[in-house]
Amino acid sequence: MTTAGRLEPVLSVRGAKKHYGEVRALDGVDLDIGEGEFLTLLGPSGSGKTTLLMAIAGFTSLDAGAFRLRGEDITDLPPDRRSFGMVFQGYALFPNMTVAGNISFPLKLRKWSKAEIDARVRECLELVQMESYADRMPNQLSGGQQQRVALARALSFKPSILLLDEPLSALDKKLRADLQWELKDLHRQLAVTFIYVTHDQDEALSMSDRIVILDHGQIQQIGLPDQLYNQPDTRFVADFLGKSNFLEAKVCERLGGALDCESGGERFNVTGESSSYNGADRVLLALRPERIRIGAQGTERFHGVVRQTSYLGERCHLILDHPGFGGVLVSAPTWRMTVRPEVGGEVSFGWDDDACVVLAEDQ
Amino acid sequence: MMRQKTTFQLLMQTGAWVVLAFLLLPMLVVLPVSLTPNEYISLPSDGFSLKHYQNYFTDPEWLSATWTSIVIALSVAVIATVLGTAFSVGCWLLSDFWSTVARWVLIVPILVPPVVQALGFYRFWVKLGLIDSMTGVILAHTLLALPYVSIAVFAALANLDRRIVQAARSLGASVWRTVIAVIVPAARPGMIAGAVFAFIVSFDEIVGVLFITVRSVQTLPKMIWQGINESIDPTIAAVATVLTVVTILIMVAVTWRWKARP
Ligand SMILES: Nc1ncnc2c1ncn2[C@@H]1O[C@H](COP(=O)(O)OP(=O)(O)O)[C@@H](O)[C@H]1O
Numbered sequence: 045m046t047t048a049g050r051l052e053p054v055l056s057v058r059g060a061k062k063h064y065g066e067v068r069a070l071d072g073v074d075l076d077i078g079e080g081e082f083l084t085l086l087g088p089s090g091s092g093k094t095t096l097l098m099a100i101a102g103f104t105s106l107d108a109g110a111f112r113l114r115g116e117d118i119t120d121l122p123p124d125r126r127s128f129g130m131v132f133q134g135y136a137l138f139p140n141m142t143v144a145g146n147i148s149f150p151l152k153l154r155k156w157s158k159a160e161i162d163a164r165v166r167e168c169l170e171l172v173q174m175e176s177y178a179d180r181m182p183n184q185l186s187g188g189q190q191q192r193v194a195l196a197r198a199l200s201f202k203p204s205i206l207l208l209d210e211p212l213s214a215l216d217k218k219l220r221a222d223l224q225w226e227l228k229d230l231h232r233q234l235a236v237t238f239i240y241v242t243h244d245q246d247e248a249l250s251m252s253d254r255i256v257i258l259d260h261g262q263i264q265q266i267g268l269p270d271q272l273y274n275q276p277d278t279r280f281v282a283d284f285l286g287k288s289n290f291l292e293a294k295v296c297e298r299l300g301g302a303l304d305c306e307s308g309g310e311r312f313n314v315t316g317e318s319s320s321y322n323g324a325d326r327v328l329l330a331l332r333p334e335r336i337r338i339g340a341q342g343t344e345r346f347h348g349v350v351r352q353t354s355y356l357g358e359r360c361h362l363i364l365d366h367p368g369f370g371g372v373l374v375s376a377p378t379w380r381m382t383v384r385p386e387v388g389g390e391v392s393f394g395w396d397d398d399a400c401v402v403l404a405e406d407q
Numbered sequence: 408m409m410r411q412k413t414t415f416q417l418l419m420q421t422g423a424w425v426v427l428a429f430l431l432l433p434m435l436v437v438l439p440v441s442l443t444p445n446e447y448i449s450l451p452s453d454g455f456s457l458k459h460y461q462n463y464f465t466d467p468e469w470l471s472a473t474w475t476s477i478v479i480a481l482s483v484a485v486i487a488t489v490l491g492t493a494f495s496v497g498c499w500l501l502s503d504f505w506s507t508v509a510r511w512v513l514i515v516p517i518l519v520p521p522v523v524q525a526l527g528f529y530r531f532w533v534k535l536g537l538i539d540s541m542t543g544v545i546l547a548h549t550l551l552a553l554p555y556v557s558i559a560v561f562a563a564l565a566n567l568d569r570r571i572v573q574a575a576r577s578l579g580a581s582v583w584r585t586v587i588a589v590i591v592p593a594a595r596p597g598m599i600a601g602a603v604f605a606f607i608v609s610f611d612e613i614v615g616v617l618f619i620t621v622r623s624v625q626t627l628p629k630m631i632w633q634g635i636n637e638s639i640d641p642t643i644a645a646v647a648t649v650l651t652v653v654t655i656l657i658m659v660a661v662t663w664r665w666k667a668r669p
């Protein structure tokens with residue numbers, strides 16, 4: 045796994061600002077992208093992901109800030125001189141050219157010889173498993189096939205960075221999953237830096253080396269997928285990446301590495317990254333639904349009444365009512381459930397000391 | 408089983424046929440007249456004759472006027488298509504407030520009465536010394552044809568994904584190469600339709616020609632108009648029939664070509 049810390053950054057973003065009237069599409073973004081990294085920009089709609097990607101590509105000019113490619117300032121370089129490959133949600137194939145024509149377009153611009161072009165086109169078609177489609181027109185291809193061709197076209201001229209703006213979101217679920225594997229595989233084979241934009245957290249978690257979470261044009265948190273999932277900094281990150289229960293708690297006392305907390309009339313310990321808090325501090329805790337165990341009455345610490353259940357095959361989701369916590373969302377693996385929860389019935393529930401994460405205040 | 412037609416459908420269909428008949432009516436008059444054996448405009452009473460067609464195709468004056476009209480219309484088609492395409496592609500690329508304003512301004516000539524336009528041409532062309540010259544007519548007709556070309560090209564570009572431009576640029580194409588390699592090919596159906604429109608607009612335009620030409624430029628519509636005023640020669644009907652048939656053939660050819668595309 046690659047992190048920017050260990051490698052020379054291929055691209056550096058410094059103080060990137062872009063305002064549209066009152067809207068702050070980018071509000072001071074600093075980011076280093078490592079050579080060969082698969083970096084995902086993740087955020088809700090309108091968080092500034094596309095604006096950042098388009099600015100990197102050179103289509104949107106920044107109000108302030110700079111981009112450096114391997115140390116060289118490229119802030120004012122026009123897009124055709126940056127040599128970044130791009131893949132869009134809408135494929136954007138040239139409708140008047142065949143598949144081979146599309147893929148050879150950047151090579152002809154670079155004045156490759158005919159033999160080189162033919163060889164490279166074949167190579168790229170093989171890369172995306174479209175060997176037999178060279179002479180088709182784009183409108184004779186399905187969405188998934190068009191996106192494969194767009195990918196081959198963007199990679200054909202061996203760009204240093206590939207920019208992808210929600211490339212899979214127009215495809216159906218099954219195809220999307222297949223292409224996620226293929227994209228990951230391509231990235232591993234080619235060792236090209238990928239900057240990938242998506243609003244789909246599952247996509248981000250499954251594909252990325254590192255994830256950048258954006259909101260309101262600002263970076264909320266950067267980290268490895270499991271880091272972000274298990275140690276979210278803010279309520280926004282904990283809520284956006286997966287589901288979370290939030291508990292407002294008071295720190296009663298510090299016990300070595302753990303905090304003795306009180307919330308909803310219950311006392312429990314919280315271990316982990318909580319070193320900066322002391323007695324009488326108020327904290328917000330995030331608790332993943334899958335970290336909560338349920339059992340027959342008396343087997344766990346807390347007691348709740350089942351408000352709602354939802355059976356999902358591999359998992360079962362429950363909402364429990366607890367007089368202090370309010371509604372608590374639980375996601376339990378079906379095969380390990382020792383009780384059959386009935387709506388209105390009582391169950392007991394609990395969690396390990398390291399299940400809760402102490403969040404920083406949201407800005 | 409016959410499907411029962413609603414009153415609405417019946418009315419619409421009858422209406423469509425009536426309109427079609429109305430549009431074809433002039434043709435139904437001109438065609439028989441052109442075949443009359445008489446030397447004056449009349450319906451053929453005893454037998455048909457092609458001698459008026461023969462007259463048209465041999466008379467040097469008619470042939471010269473035809474040639475003049477064709478040269479003018481072809482020039483107009485070429486110039487208006489080049490200018491109209493450049494204009495539309497530019498507006499499409501910018502697609503900001505002022506390009507939208509510019510599009511509307513360019514369409515205004517369609518709304519202005521032809522007589523008013525002709526008067527305008529006359530006043531200006533006198534100043535510019537373009538009266539009674541081929542250049543003057545070509546220029547005037549180009550201005551009249553431009554809106555049609557730009558509308559047709561815009562229609563062709565309406566469905567073009569804007570990200571295609573970004574894709575081309577990211578692949579290394581300059582703005583200019585992007586226009587040549589990607590946008591113009593996408594605009595081609597509109598350019599062809601626009602060129603045909605421009606040709607037809609110029610080929611049968613008469614009001615402007617009457618205002619800005621005297622003797623040295625003689626176009627076909629003007630000669631027909633003068634023929635009706637000065638004589639009762641049925642050759643006019645023969646010419647009119649030929650014109651209509653040629654126009655229909657062009658339209659059919661264009662439509663057919665369009666359908667044949669994948
Ligand atoms: N060309 C533009 N003009 C005005 N506002 C824009 C423009 N582009 C983006 N915005 C605004 O900037 C914000 C960020 O947009 P965007 O980067 O497209 O978000 P995302 O891709 O994360 O959904 C949004 O509020 C959007 O409305």
Ligand SMILES: [Mg+2]
Nearest residue numbers: 090093094095
């Ligand atoms: Mg977006």
